[in-house]
Amino acid sequence: MTTTTEPQHLVDRYLAAWNERDDARRAALIAATFTADARYVDPLAASEGHAGIDAMIGAIQAKFPGFAFAPRGAADRHGDNLRFAWSLAPAGGQAIAGGTDFATVAPDGRFASVTGFLDALPPRPRGHNVTLPDGETLFYRDSGGDGPAVVFVHSWGLSSSMWQYQVLALRAAGLRCVSFDRRGHGRSSPATAGYELDTLADDLAAVLAHLDLRGVTLVGHSLGCAEILRYVARHGSSRVARIALLGPLTPVLRQLPDNLEGIPDAVFEAVFAGWARDFPRWAAENEAPFFVPETSAAMRAWLMSELLSTPVDVAIATQRAVVFSDLRPDLPAIDRPTLILHGDRDVSTPLALGRRTAAGIAGARLEVYEGAPHGLFITHMDRVNRDLLAFIRE
Template sequence: MNRRTVLEATLLGTALAAAAPADAQTTPPQPARQSRVTARDGTSLFVQDWGAGRPVLLLAAWTFNSGIWGSHIVALNAKGYRCVAPDRRGHGRSDMPMTGYDLDTLTDDVAAVIEQRDLRDVTLVAHSMGSIEAVNYLARHGGERIARLVLVAPTTPFLVQTEDNPDAVPKPMIDAQNAAIAQDFPRWMGENEAPFFMLDTPEVTRAWIREMMLSVPLPVALACRRTISFADLRAAARGIDRPTLIVHGDKDASAPLELTGAKTAALIKGSKLSVYEGAPHALPLTHSARLMSDLLAFMAA
């Protein structure tokens, strides 16, 4: 670039600046959203925060991180929604403390995200383990900031068999599953992979999920699994007074419909249960288009 070209470019820039409205010259740039939220115990939580408009908070499944919601975030942003998706402590890019994997601490982490991002009129979407955090959030922190609730293949209301919960999973069976995970997590994943996906789920997707799950430290994975198993959220579900959509596959081997989604729907007054025929547990992956359609319709109602 020669001196004349530089001079012309400088003069043009000066002229454009002079012609611009005064407020355009003085308005400071908007601060960028930070990728971190600090939990009550100081744990740093990684948060994806994309788009503008009414917020949708996306909570992931056991050993999944916020990356699972990528295509949903893009689709919701295109429809004018803001999407906020945290990595649970011990997962993804969040800190990995030795403690804090009990239900109330995990729930308070969700509250920290909502409060520090000042989210209001929120559609709370929770897959699998995320459902216990979502339901407990409404019981523990109230529904002032929550407009509606979507539970995708939930593990609520209570998985373990007790005298007052006879049609559930016997504790010895839960203990045996946890022992198998503790002994050889990759092998356990391989033995349980087939019913988690659809037959046409690509290998690249399966490999991505295996890598995601194995990236979670085993003590964290086991602690979270124990929290899922023994979280009794029957009373919390009965207290929900927000419009609620529950989506569940009738071939879900991880959280069978009759033990989880159907029982949760029976407890939440006025909730709608949508059953996907032939669908497994990984609905955000295997049935993403249908799930997105149902979600958009529910939020527009």
């Protein structure tokens, strides 16, 4: 066995690559750590070459924001073989996972292959289910705690996972964060019906009643905003303290006699027909405007995988529910402080919709994010988190 100085240096460089969040610096560390044709294999993933390893590390970083890898114990080297242990933990917190990796070291000191073994799997998110009147179940996450409750209603085609960067920040500020998967999405039951906007609003009511939440701040994005507005219109605001709407897909999109600037129904139907033929192609063609150029490839891939995990019939049904609804009559029912965050580069729900929504809600405040697209909860997460926290604390 050699001294641990050289092996530990190799391990430190390896873990630095896993922890580096800057794309360029991470790529440089990967090139310095792995040979060009290096392979990585563990029970959950496999990748090859610098690009493959970079994509894998980026995906893990997106899944565990605020976490970092650290060495655990001393590294052992026997000839070309290196063994070392690691742990994964949030900043200042206890480790949630650990493992032991075995690396083959090339003559130039880089890793030619790494085989990883998990000593402990990351825990599944704390989750529960609420049963709806029609027998379907909704999966929800509840951070717990005694602070004011914030309930997140996710965007079209995604799941409660989209809010993890907001939950991380607000939970750290002492707030209780609840997020749920819409019926047919994520880990909720694969419902074959109930995608009308009224039913989706009733599902939100069921979550609030199940947890008996009061004084809640409701936070929605895109379609989730429509569900929140319809919820208050149908069920009242007795459980609600505040409402925050991000890039709202409201109040009305379709062309009507009193909304001539709207989109003709035939255009929507043509889009839905295209989805029924090749939804992944549409997603790929419309990915770029959702983000900003600085958004990492790993982050883009994560959200696109979320979208494409939603069955296309569910994607069509939920989009149909909102684009063929007129929420203008719902707006006067909103009698709670309302904050609208909208990007001026949002092509999915143009800023004009945010302005119309704000104009229809008494006392609503519109904050325009310069340069922000529809995915502002990712691209401008720090500002979004600050604005949400300040609004909740008002």
